[in-house]
Amino acid sequence: xxxxxxxxxxxxxxxxxxxxxxxxxxxxxxxxxxxxxxxxxxxxxxxxxxxxxxxxxxxxxxxxxxxxxxxxxxxxxxxxxxxxxxxxxxxxxxxxxxxxxxxxxxxxxxxxxxxxxxxxxxxxxxxxxxxxxxxxxxxxxxxxxxxxxxxxxxxxxxxxxxxxxxxxxx
Numbered sequence: 001x002x003x004x005x006x007x008x009x010x011x012x013x014x015x016x017x018x019x020x021x022x023x024x025x026x027x028x029x030x031x032x033x034x035x036x037x038x039x040x041x042x043x044x045x046x047x048x049x050x051x052x053x054x055x056x057x058x059x060x061x062x063x064x065x066x067x068x069x070x071x072x073x074x075x076x077x078x079x080x081x082x083x084x085x086x087x088x089x090x091x092x093x094x095x096x097x098x099x100x101x102x103x104x105x106x107x108x109x110x111x112x113x114x115x116x117x118x119x120x121x122x123x124x125x126x127x128x129x130x131x132x133x134x135x136x137x138x139x140x141x142x143x144x145x146x147x148x149x150x151x152x153x154x155x156x157x158x159x160x161x162x163x164x165x166x167x168x169x170x
Contacts, residue, residue, distance in 0.1 A: 024048050027088055028055070031080060038080055041073055046117045053088065055081045056117040069112040071158075078147035078160035079104065081118040085145055086164045089128060095135065097166040102142060104162035110151045120147045123161065131166075140167040 028045040031038040042061050046054030055077055062073035079101055090097050122128070123144035134141035142165045151157035 081120040082145040085120040102165040
């Protein structure tokens, strides 16, 4: 597992592997405590790289009547993963915001018969600099995120394109 995770232009402290791993673990624990679905799905921290954050889920609590991963669990894991990517950047910048998904599109491409993971990245054309500049100027900002659940063969089994909206708390 690559634990170096520099998802945003944060302080030097926030870029250290130890800080980032601790922050990602804390955020995953927060999700499990505050979002009942994350706990029921048994969401766990996956991998964290310079451009990607991933979450994992076991098949057993996320299985459908056919024995493969339930589509609702796939979209839920991808949505939580996209939210976590943006929430982590907000926390690194010391921004207290309400963050929600404003729009999303999901595609189911292949069944999954085992534990699965989601990988979240900024969408092409999105960047943290513009997001945080807009947040500073307007008190709210939006950013596009893409998520994918890799299948057995490495190709995407499911994808999510989403726009997340952050609004500063007053």
